[in-house]
Amino acid sequence: xxxxxxxxxxxxxxxxxxxxxxxxxxxxxxxxxxxxxxxxxxxxxxxxxxxxxxxxxxxxxxxxxxxxxxxxxxxxxxxxxxxxxxxxxxxxxxxxxxx
Amino acid sequence: xxxxxxxxxxxxxxxxxxxxxxxxxxxxxxxxxxxxxxxxxxxxxxxxxxxxxxxxxxxxxxxxxxxxxxxxxxxxxxxxxxxxxxxxxxxxxxxxxxxxxxxxxxxxxxxxxxxxxxxxxxxxxxxxxxxxxxxxxxxxxxxxxxxxxxxxxxxxxxxxxxxxxxxxxxxxxxxxxxxxxxxxxxxxxxxxxxxxxxxxxxxxxxxxxxxxxxxxxxxxxxxxxxxxxxxxxxxxxxxxxxxxxxxxxxxxxxxxxxxxxxxxxxxxxxxxxxxxxxxxxxxxxxxxxxxxxxxxxxxxxxxxxxxxxxxxxxxxxxxxxxxxxxxxxxxxxxxxxxxxxxxxxxxxxxxxxxxxxxxxxxxxxxxxxxxxxxxx
Numbered sequence: 001x002x003x004x005x006x007x008x009x010x011x012x013x014x015x016x017x018x019x020x021x022x023x024x025x026x027x028x029x030x031x032x033x034x035x036x037x038x039x040x041x042x043x044x045x046x047x048x049x050x051x052x053x054x055x056x057x058x059x060x061x062x063x064x065x066x067x068x069x070x071x072x073x074x075x076x077x078x079x080x081x082x083x084x085x086x087x088x089x090x091x092x093x094x095x096x097x098x099x
Numbered sequence: 100x101x102x103x104x105x106x107x108x109x110x111x112x113x114x115x116x117x118x119x120x121x122x123x124x125x126x127x128x129x130x131x132x133x134x135x136x137x138x139x140x141x142x143x144x145x146x147x148x149x150x151x152x153x154x155x156x157x158x159x160x161x162x163x164x165x166x167x168x169x170x171x172x173x174x175x176x177x178x179x180x181x182x183x184x185x186x187x188x189x190x191x192x193x194x195x196x197x198x199x200x201x202x203x204x205x206x207x208x209x210x211x212x213x214x215x216x217x218x219x220x221x222x223x224x225x226x227x228x229x230x231x232x233x234x235x236x237x238x239x240x241x242x243x244x245x246x247x248x249x250x251x252x253x254x255x256x257x258x259x260x261x262x263x264x265x266x267x268x269x270x271x272x273x274x275x276x277x278x279x280x281x282x283x284x285x286x287x288x289x290x291x292x293x294x295x296x297x298x299x300x301x302x303x304x305x306x307x308x309x310x311x312x313x314x315x316x317x318x319x320x321x322x323x324x325x326x327x328x329x330x331x332x333x334x335x336x337x338x339x340x341x342x343x344x345x346x347x348x349x350x351x352x353x354x355x356x357x358x359x360x361x362x363x364x365x366x367x368x369x370x371x372x373x374x375x376x377x378x379x380x381x382x383x384x385x386x387x388x389x390x391x392x393x394x395x396x397x398x399x400x401x402x403x404x405x406x407x408x409x410x411x412x413x414x415x416x417x418x419x420x421x422x423x424x425x426x427x428x429x430x431x432x433x434x435x436x437x438x439x440x441x442x443x444x445x446x447x448x449x450x451x452x453x454x455x456x457x458x459x460x461x462x463x464x465x466x467x468x469x470x471x472x473x474x475x
Contacts, residue, residue, distance in 0.1 A: 014214075016190040018115060018162030029164050031192045031218055036164075 159189025389445025
């Protein structure tokens with residue numbers, strides 16, 4: 001069983017997102033830990049997708065739908081980088097599946 | 100009087116404001132001798148709960164990160180914790196400014212509900228003396244209650260900040276009040292400032308305002324205390340902050356090496372106008388609570404985004420930072436104008452009626468003319 005691929009993630013509802021000028025990404029702020037993170041436009045797409053629980057596979061599909069010409073391994077890398085950047089500061093969390 | 104016009108420039112879109120200072124109420128149970136807000140407390144009415152909650156929703160929509168809640172006295176509002184929960188629900192952190200006298204076990208326990216403790220940056224209480232005999236001269240009938248509130252907050256391990264406002268009553272009690280707060284109460288640090296000539300302080304100048312000689316004496320005392328309690332005395336304004344600023348000006352004039360803490364030689368003091376707004380208790384939007392005479396609109400009728408980006412007064416305040424001190428009236432021939440930044444625009448406005456002037460209260464030339472040299 002590949003636990004990594006089946007995990008679901010969701011945006012922390014306590015995090016605020018201030019979208020910058022069009023095309024310039026956004027600023028995320030987690031008031032619980034007073035952490036700020038600037039994200040680019042690609043990450044902003046993923047952030048919006050995480051309004052609902054989503055797996056890595058869902059996130060890859062989201063980016064593929066928006067960047068049809070991008071290589072799959074680059075998309076995969078972007079999703080991994082996004083999760084690695086947002087999980088530690090509690091900007092997003094892993095959704096626990098029912099036992 | 101004429102004010103030098105800043106060079107016309109096209110102002111860029113300003114990054115959104117991150118914090119807002121909010122006077123939740125004009126009601127206060129004290130009548131402090133130097134209250135800068137005393138006139139507004141009398142003149143303006145309070146807003147109802149729903150108006151503030153709607154406003155906090157607006158701040159949430161704008162992704163504002165933190166607010167400071169002040170007054171008046173915040174704990175005179177019976178709906179205080181309802182309002183605080185409105186701040187928290189809108190994804191913000193907060194700081195509180197209180198006189199401490201209404202803080203009791205029930206109020207302290209309320210901070211353990213939900214995310215109230217987690218989201219608190221600080222709670223500031225003012226203590227002006229080591230005894231009622233001193234403290235109550237500037238903050239009447241409040242010492243025992245303020246100290247009790249302070250001890251309750253300390254016991255609850257909330258992030259306390261104690262402010263000592265230096266004035267003529269407590270100048271010679273500073274060593275005692277520092278010992279009481281840092282040793283007996285066990286605070287990690289305290290901050291000092293001095294009473295500004297605003298609000299109630301205008302009527303009580305004789306009692307409150309330090310003379311130049313007393314400012315110098317305060318600097319000497321604070322220097323001794325800083326040596327005794329390293330890193331535990333902080334100041335963003337008042338004698339301790341002024342001494343640091345003046346020392347940096349002296350250093351720059353002797354070595355040509357300018358400080359990196361601020362831009363010397365232009366009216367560049369105050370970064371608040373690039374990151375925050377303030378609201379009076381009737382909803383009036385102002386650049387900050389010191390500039391409470393510069394109305395930018397009202398939260399019940401005007402768009403904060405539009406005010407922030409477009410209001411001419413804010414644009415003028417932001418543009419002042421390019422005005423050379425050598426073009427500021429009264430500073431043209433000053434030997435310090437290459438090293439000065441004009442200090443607080445709010446105080447300049449209060450004293451001269453023009454925020455494009457230097458704040459005379461912090462003027463180093465005047466300080467030197469009226470005193471001997473700085474402490475070493």
